[in-house]
Amino acid sequence: MQDHWTINARWSADLGARFEHVKVLSNPGNIQSVSSNRIVPRLAMAYDLSGNGNKVVHATYGQYSGRYNEAQIGANSPVGNPADINFTYQGPSGQGREFAPGFSLANYPVNTAFVFSAPTANVIMDPSLKSPLTHEFTVSYGSSILSGRGYFDGTYVFRMMRSFVDDIQDTTTGITHVFVSNTDPAAGTPSNNPNDPAFTNRVFKNINSYNGTDLKRDYQALEFQARYKLTDNWSIAGHYTVELKNEGNYLGEGSNTPGTTFLSNSPSIIGNYPEAFNASRNYPDGNMPNFERSRVRIWSIYNFKVGDGDLQVSGLWRYDSPTSFSLGARNQALTSQQVSLMTTAGYPEAVNLASLGPLSGNQVFFNTLGSERFSGFGLLDFSLNYGVPVYRQLRPYIKFDVYNLFNNDKLIAWNTTVSQNKATVDNLGLGTTFTPGASFGRASGNTVTNLSQTGINAFPLGFSTAPSGGRTMRLAIGFRF
Numbered sequence: 098m099q100d101h102w103t104i105n106a107r108w109s110a111d112l113g114a115r116f117e118h119v120k121v122l123s124n125p126g127n128i129q130s131v132s133s134n135r136i137v138p139r140l141a142m143a144y145d146l147s148g149n150g151n152k153v154v155h156a157t158y159g160q161y162s163g164r165y166n167e168a169q170i171g172a173n174s175p176v177g178n179p180a181d182i183n184f185t186y187q188g189p190s191g192q193g194r195e196f197a198p199g200f201s202l203a204n205y206p207v208n209t210a211f212v213f214s215a216p217t218a219n220v221i222m223d224p225s226l227k228s229p230l231t232h233e234f235t236v237s238y239g240s241s242i243l244s245g246r247g248y249f250d251g252t253y254v255f256r257m258m259r260s261f262v263d264d265i266q267d268t269t270t271g272i273t274h275v276f277v278s279n280t281d282p283a284a285g286t287p288s289n290n291p292n293d294p295a296f297t298n299r300v301f302k303n304i305n306s307y308n309g310t311d312l313k314r315d316y317q318a319l320e321f322q323a324r325y326k327l328t329d330n331w332s333i334a335g336h337y338t339v340e341l342k343n344e345g346n347y348l349g350e351g352s353n354t355p356g357t358t359f360l361s362n363s364p365s366i367i368g369n370y371p372e373a374f375n376a377s378r379n380y381p382d383g384n385m386p387n388f389e390r391s392r393v394r395i396w397s398i399y400n401f402k403v404g405d406g407d408l409q410v411s412g413l414w415r416y417d418s419p420t421s422f423s424l425g426a427r428n429q430a431l432t433s434q435q436v437s438l439m440t441t442a443g444y445p446e447a448v449n450l451a452s453l454g455p456l457s458g459n460q461v462f463f464n465t466l467g468s469e470r471f472s473g474f475g476l477l478d479f480s481l482n483y484g485v486p487v488y489r490q491l492r493p494y495i496k497f498d499v500y501n502l503f504n505n506d507k508l509i510a511w512n513t514t515v516s517q518n519k520a521t522v523d524n525l526g527l528g529t530t531f532t533p534g535a536s537f538g539r540a541s542g543n544t545v546t547n548l549s550q551t552g553i554n555a556f557p558l559g560f561s562t563a564p565s566g567g568r569t570m571r572l573a574i575g576f577r578f
Contacts, residue, residue: 099139107148113139117162119228123174130170130222130301137162137230152240163229169262169301169364173220180215180275180285202279215296218287219273220264223302230260247325256316260303261347265368268442270298295445299363307368310376314345314385335395343388346380346466348549366458372442373435378527379460384421384467386550391418391473406485413478421467422513422547424531428455429517432526460548461517463531471510474557477502484577496573500559506566510555512536513547 099113114136121131137160146152171178188204198204237252272295276288306312318341324334349364363369366379376382396413431439431451439447450456479502484494514537517528540555543565547553556566563569 107145109143111139111141115139119165121165121170123171123176126175126217128174128217130173131165131226133225133227135162135227135230151245153238155235155237155239157233157235159233161231161233162227163231163258165228166262169264170222170226172264172299172301173216173222175216175285178216180218184279205279215273215275215285218275218285219296219298221270221298221300223300225303226262226301227260227303229258229262229303231256231258242323243325247323249323250321252320254316254318254320258314258345258347259305259312261305261312261349261364262301263304263307263349263364263368264299264301265304265307266297266299266363267368267371268444270300272297272445297444297446304368308371308376310346310367310380312345312347312367313382314347315342316340317342330400331397333395333397335393337394338392340388340390343385344383344467345385346376346382348380348386348466363458366460370439370442370444370447372438373431373525375525378462378523378525381462381464381466383423383465386421386423386467386547388421388467389418391416403483404485406483409480409482411480411482413480414475415478416473416475418473419470420510420553422469422471422510422553423462423466424464424469424513424515425460425462425548426515426517426531427460427548428457429459429461429527430454430456431459432522434522434524434526438525458549461527463515463529469513471553472507474505474507474509476500476505476557476559478559490578492577494573494575494577498571498573500563500569500571501557501567504568505557507557508540508555509557510545510553511538512541512545 099111102110102112104110117133117135117137119131119133120129122129139159141155141157143156144154146154184202184205186199186205188198188201191198234255235252237250239248239250241247242249274288274290274293274295276284276286276290276293278284304312318338320336320338322334322336324332326332347365347367366374374380393416394413396411398409398411401408401410430453433451436447436451439450479499480496482494482496484492486492512534514534515531516534518530518532519528521529523529543555544552545555554565558565559567559569
């Protein structure tokens, strides 16, 4: 529901609310993962200072529901997510197509070290589960300037995300015995047999804090935009964003792997085996990977009359300050101290996890999140656009663009690989210092990786799909109508 309310000649308001109902069922089994209702408001106020629309103050508040990620809400369903049961040959030695023991399932006993995915057995969805919720507040001031030939707008943006969806796997979630077999299709279901392997239950729920640590993603910024008409055929415009805060401790997922980081099936390491992990070493607070203090875009367009057509000459200056990266070693194996703590706490899969070696998403940090900076850069783009009207709105045109006119090919991001230096270790057996990798500080192709973030441009891009680094030219010929 939405309503625009003109209160008087100066005050107006927009009042609204969105009702959301989500229910998720999967077959076979008619398994329910989510059944939720939510009302989120949309509120805005405007005040006309001058009474003629030349100077206006706006304020808005809204709540925005995040999407329901299939990797999370489908975790308790076998659809596309079957129980993962692996078998290892342990029969007599031999080889060849005539070696009969190699074709006997009796010689492939279940290796419970690799039975970690049993969605219908030990994965539970909290009945009140909802998607993450973002709160946003803005206040802005806009005004015409210089006798109406220009316009200026300044906005303050405050945004915070809470009610994260994550799986909890600790001593409070209990354990489930899982039936395993190399022949029975019922394998992967809960078992009442105490001799069957046990696994810690995974409970997906909304969390705002865990183990004494508040979970957050907070953003604050000032945004400015302006335009000015120098002459009837020459204009200049631009916008500038300065991030006051873009920080938190909840990354949640890696690039191109929505909903998954830790152990390839968990949104994050938060909530998993808290006795063996802690905030400062595994999920520290700090700047988010997309933190960028300043971003500037300034452009100018000049219109010429050339023959029967119109020629537009324009230039765009782009500046991006450095983005952040973290000093951390990724996909680390559990230490003997961590395994001991997990075993003491009573996690039945502790030893089996240790046998896997490097664990996907197990990241060890050596400083706060986003403590380091890549390099910033500035680029100048140039464009010529010529069109001739031939019939009514039909206008053939030719457009020539030069991106990165001065061929800025500086290195703006680099290899960040580090490893644990275990000359000294903490109480978890994790190295307190790091050793840079052989390629640290250098480009490793056109893009680089930092922890769970991939595809970071190592050189400035002319445009989003342009080759990395260097001057890029593009020619377009067509018709507008």
